[in-house]
Amino acid sequence: MSLDEKIGQMTQAERGSVTATDLTTYRLGSILSGGGSAPSPNTAASWADMYDSFQRAALATPLGIPMIYGVDAVHGHNNVVGATIFPHNIGLGATRDPALVQQIGQAVAEEVSGTGVDWDFAPCLCVARNDRWGRTYESFGETPDIPSDMTTLITGLQGATLGGPTSVLATAKHYVGDGGTTGGDDQGNTELTEAELRAIHLPPFQAAVQRGVGSVMISYSSWNGVKMHGNQYLITTVLKGELGFSGFVVSDWNGIDQIDGSSGFTAAEVTTAINAGIDMVMVPTAWKTFISTLRAEVQNGHVPLSRIDDANRRILTKKFELGLFERPYTDRSWTPTVGSAAHRALARQAVRESQVLLKNANGVLPLARDNNKIFVAGKNADNIGNQSGGWTISWQGSSGAITPGTTILQGIRAAVGPTTTVTYNQRGTGIDRSYRAAIALVGETPYAEGQGDRTGSMSLDREDLRTIATLRNAGVPVIVVLVSGRPMDIATELPKWDALLASWLPGTEGDGVADVLFGAAAPTGALPMTWMNSVSQQPINAGDGQVPLFPQGYGLTY
Numbered sequence: 001m002s003l004d005e006k007i008g009q010m011t012q013a014e015r016g017s018v019t020a021t022d023l024t025t026y027r028l029g030s031i032l033s034g035g036g037s038a039p040s041p042n043t044a045a046s047w048a049d050m051y052d053s054f055q056r057a058a059l060a061t062p063l064g065i066p067m068i069y070g071v072d073a074v075h076g077h078n079n080v081v082g083a084t085i086f087p088h089n090i091g092l093g094a095t096r097d098p099a100l101v102q103q104i105g106q107a108v109a110e111e112v113s114g115t116g117v118d119w120d121f122a123p124c125l126c127v128a129r130n131d132r133w134g135r136t137y138e139s140f141g142e143t144p145d146i147p148s149d150m151t152t153l154i155t156g157l158q159g160a161t162l163g164g165p166t167s168v169l170a171t172a173k174h175y176v177g178d179g180g181t182t183g184g185d186d187q188g189n190t191e192l193t194e195a196e197l198r199a200i201h202l203p204p205f206q207a208a209v210q211r212g213v214g215s216v217m218i219s220y221s222s223w224n225g226v227k228m229h230g231n232q233y234l235i236t237t238v239l240k241g242e243l244g245f246s247g248f249v250v251s252d253w254n255g256i257d258q259i260d261g262s263s264g265f266t267a268a269e270v271t272t273a274i275n276a277g278i279d280m281v282m283v284p285t286a287w288k289t290f291i292s293t294l295r296a297e298v299q300n301g302h303v304p305l306s307r308i309d310d311a312n313r314r315i316l317t318k319k320f321e322l323g324l325f326e327r328p329y330t331d332r333s334w335t336p337t338v339g340s341a342a343h344r345a346l347a348r349q350a351v352r353e354s355q356v357l358l359k360n361a362n363g364v365l366p367l368a369r370d371n372n373k374i375f376v377a378g379k380n381a382d383n384i385g386n387q388s389g390g391w392t393i394s395w396q397g398s399s400g401a402i403t404p405g406t407t408i409l410q411g412i413r414a415a416v417g418p419t420t421t422v423t424y425n426q427r428g429t430g431i432d433r434s435y436r437a438a439i440a441l442v443g444e445t446p447y448a449e450g451q452g453d454r455t456g457s458m459s460l461d462r463e464d465l466r467t468i469a470t471l472r473n474a475g476v477p478v479i480v481v482l483v484s485g486r487p488m489d490i491a492t493e494l495p496k497w498d499a500l501l502a503s504w505l506p507g508t509e510g511d512g513v514a515d516v517l518f519g520a521a522a523p524t525g526a527l528p529m530t531w532m533n534s535v536s537q538q539p540i541n542a543g544d545g546q547v548p549l550f551p552q553g554y555g556l557t558y
């Protein structure tokens with residue numbers, strides 16, 4: 001391999017900033033779709049066509065090394081319209097069911113493989129310590145035991161060994177301490193001793209390495225003021241040396257730009273990142289500059305060729321193990337699994353198991369399916385986008401009918417018998433005391449990463465509070481269903497509610513929520529995060545001596 005061929009393997013460009021010809025000319029080793037970056041039309045077949053076109057270009061290089069294509073399939077193949085959208089990790093953590101999570105990984109691998117894609121930037125193994133963080137919903141739990149247990153997702157994605165017909169390379173992310181920043185500031189500073197960092201944030205990565213995870217993505221955050229993307233001790237000495245990680249390390253999107261705190265990347269930052277142990281650089285647009293910069297840094301001796309060779313060895317080993325050299329193109333036999341009934345049934349089961357019942361005064365739940373009269377209200381009752389959250393069709397997600405699925409209201413309507421009336425009004429208008437119960441589906445609207453950071457109030461918004469009050473004023477028992485990416489500050493409102501169900505971000509199969517509301521499945525979920533009594537307690541975590549509204553592990557049943 002020439003130096004340029006080796007550097008090409010270490011370069012990952014975004015699909016919208018590269019042509020198939022570029023891929024051949026610059027010997028690029030990887031392409032990614034950033035959140036929401038999809039071909040048009042956004043169909044599984046169109047994804048497969050796009051993948052095969054890029055792969056054909058990769059195989060047209062002198063050495064014919066296949067490229068590897070990465071996406072964020074973090075709760076299903078969530079960039080693809082029509083794909084099954086599973087609950088986000090916070091809900092999966094509430095299931096306490098690693099075997100279920102492994103099945104989800106397998107299902108996601110089938111849908112991802114059906115579009116040709118062979119690398120998934122998942123699972124996030126972050127240990128979210130401050131619920132203000134906009135990525136709290138990407139965490140399986142606030143203590144390392146739950147994310148460590150849920151590394152079964154890796155086995156589901158990759159298979160027991162790489163090389164299976166639907167094997168997709170998994171990614172343990174974001175290494176390390178992304179969930180521990182001061183104030184829950186996304187991409188902020190994790191101020192911990194090494195002993196604390198090792199005790200709280202490292203165990204899930206140890207578990208991932210033991211499961212054979214193929215790649216690790218570096219965190220945007222800093223540890224005690226040093227950007228993780230430049231931390232040679234933690235990446236090379238600890239991850240690759242002490243933990244024995246033999247896969248390859250990828251940067252986050254423009255992550256190397258942040259090492260010196262200024263925008264864009266310099267030669268010094270490229271050298272620092274590569275010498276720290278980053279093997280592949282996610283450089284979505286400025287990939288030509290990256291290639292020329294790294295070439296110069298090798299030629300002037302700042303980056304040893306041995307580091308380049310180590311990175312290539314790691315990357316090419318995973319490409320070989322995945323079977324990309326033997327089977328470089330999409331296996332279209334898996335394409336029909338995208339959004340399949342079987343996968344949606346699995347997602348519905350996951351939704352059921354993720355529901356956490358926090359209050360049930362007078363046994364108001366489960367609701368009778370027959371001979372009942374129910375009023376449904378709230379902005380999150382009939383909204384696939386809201387119940388799916390961020391990283392759905394687009395990076396930030398969005399409200400509305402963004403992809404096929406079953407809203408929670410549709411699930412409720414389907415759950416009741418013909419002798420029961422279900423009335424819906426988003427604001428609660430029209431309710432009266434003739435109704436036997438009211439269900440208020442409230443909470444958050446979609447967000448991702450720093451755009452979801454909440455530095456102020458964590459209470460319900462004014463619309464939600466008004467809707468609930470309208471229902472209460474009718475003198476009807478009110479069941480609040482919280483559709484949110486994290487615990488919210490509801491302690492002062494809770495006494496006015498008859499029941500509270502934490503639904504998290506269930507995804508496209510909203511009927512799983514109705515299953516629990518009407519008793520088709522009893523609630524078995526347990527809180528993955530401590531639930532604050534007041535926002536002033538954040539961060540609040542198990543064992544920190546504070547008195548919560550509900551402790552981690554809490555959950556009622558019937």
Ligand SMILES: OC[C@@H]1[C@@H](O)[C@H](O)[C@@H](O)c2nc(CNc3ccccc3)cn21
Nearest residue numbers: 033034035072121173174217252253449
């Ligand atoms: O989509 C690729 C990665 C994803 O795998 C990481 O988990 C996540 O941290 C991530 N973020 C972006 C884009 N982030 C961004 C942040 C500020 C401005 C523009 C983009 C891309 N990615």
